[in-house]
Amino acid sequence: MKLGLIGTGIIGEAFVRGLINVGRFEGEIWVSRRSDSRSSSLSADFAQVSVADENQEILDRCDTLILAVLPEQVESVLQDLQLRDDHLLLSIVSSITLKSLSQWAAPCTQIYRAIPLPPIEFGVGPIPICPPCPQLDPMLSSVGTVVSLTDEDQFLSIAVGSALMAMFYEMVSKTAIFMQKGGLPPHESALYATSMWHALAGNTTRVDHQELHQMSNDCLTPGGLNEQVLFGLRDSNWYSLLEKEMDGIKERLSRY
DSSP states (O other): OOEEEEOOSHHHHHHHHHHHHTSOOOSOEEEESSSHHHHHHHHHHOTTEEEESSHHHHHHHOSEEEEOSOGGGHHHHHHTSOOOTTOEEEEOOTTOOHHHHHHHHTTOOEEEEEOOOGGGGGTOSEEEEESOOTTTHHHHHTTSEEEEOSOHHHHHHHHHHGGGHHHHHHHHHHHHHHHHHTTOOHHHHHHHHHHHHHHHHHTTTTOOHHHHHHHHHHTOOTTOHHHHHHHHHHHTTHHHHHHHHHHHHHHHHTTO
16 A cells, blocks of 8 residues: 555644554655645655655555645645546545545545544544445554444544544643642643543543443542532533534534
C-alpha cells in the first residue's frame, strides 16, 4: 500500500507518526506541504515520508488517499484532482457525507469516512469507519480500535462525541490547577490529574450506558464527596447543557 495524505495538520501528522512508530507501516507515504512545519518534520524524521508541492502529485504516487483538509476545502480540493477508479479514498473530515464525497471524487468509488483522534499517534483510541472496509482494517487496527459502521447516521453520532475532546482536557486541567492552588507542585498536580482520568476511562472499555451509569452510582455514598459534586452539577443543569451542546453539534454536522 502506498499512502497519500492531503492536509498535514494535527490529526494528519498524528496519523502518520502512529502508523510508522506504532503500526510499523513500511510503505511509501506522500504528504502535502501544508502545513510546512509538520510535513517537513515528518520527512526529516522518517525516510519513507516524502513531501509533494502539488496535491495531484500525491495522488499520482499513491493508491490510498487520506483526506484531512478543512470541511470548507473538501469540494475544491477533490474537484481539482484526477482520481482514478482504482483509488481508495479515506476522508477523516468529520462533517462531509459519503454522498458529497462520491460526487466530488468521481470516478473513485471506494470511499470511506473515519474519525481518528490525536492519540492515534500513540496507537490508542477509537477509529470509527463507515462503511466497513476490510482492506483498511489491518492498517487502522495497528494504531487504534476500529469501530465499523454501516449506518451513516450512527457515524454522525460518533462524530459528535469527537467534539468533546477540548472539554475533557479542560476538565483535566481544572483538576490539576485546583490541586496546584492547594500547594502541590505543577508536575505532581498534572501527574495525578492525568493518571486519575486515564485510569477511570481505562476501566470503562466495552460496557454499555447502563453499566456506565451504575459505575457512577457505585462511586456514591450518602452525603459523600462524589455525591456532592455529581448532584451539584446536576442541580446547576450542567449535564443538560452538555446534552444541548451535543445536539447543536449534531445539527451543525447534519448540514453538510
